[in-house]
Amino acid sequence: MSTNSTIAVLLKSGKVKEIYCHWDGDVACVGNTLYTSYSDYKKMVELVSFGNVSSLGANIHPFANHSFERPESGVTVFYGRDRGGDDGIKAYTYKSLEDYFLNGGGEEYNYLFADGVWTVESEHFNVDKLYSLEGKLKEIEMMQYLYDNDE
Helix, strand or coil: CCCCEEEEEECCCCCEEEEEECCCCCHHHHHHHHHHHCCCHHHHHHHHHCCCEEECCCECCCCCCCCCCCCCCCECEEHHHHHCCCCCCCCEEECCHHHHHHHCCCCCEEEEEECCEEEEEECCCCCCCCEEHHHHHHHHHHHHHHHHCCC
């Protein structure tokens, strides 16, 4: 079963571009990859320019042979580039941050990169509240530490 998410970036124009990500949308997977590999505005704009994602990797561009059926390890798999076709694969553009908050998201986890900061909203947290992605990753790290050191 997949854990769906959305990934959005606030553009300098004030518009918000959002893409869908099908696999591993939770904070420990997609959240961690976004925080460690996509905390650069230009890289985020490039990511969303390719449209919807099957699975998110640390890299946008493949180094060798890469396809939807045989993805290269660590490389993002895009529906359009890697599977072909253009049915529903493009990023959705919201006219403003307010428009995004009213109409965007809608998946289990919704990530927003705005002004150099990652936030996350989820049905698994307090609904209608944005959380610092860095804070949620630290919570996971602490829980893992406590689990590993529980006697």
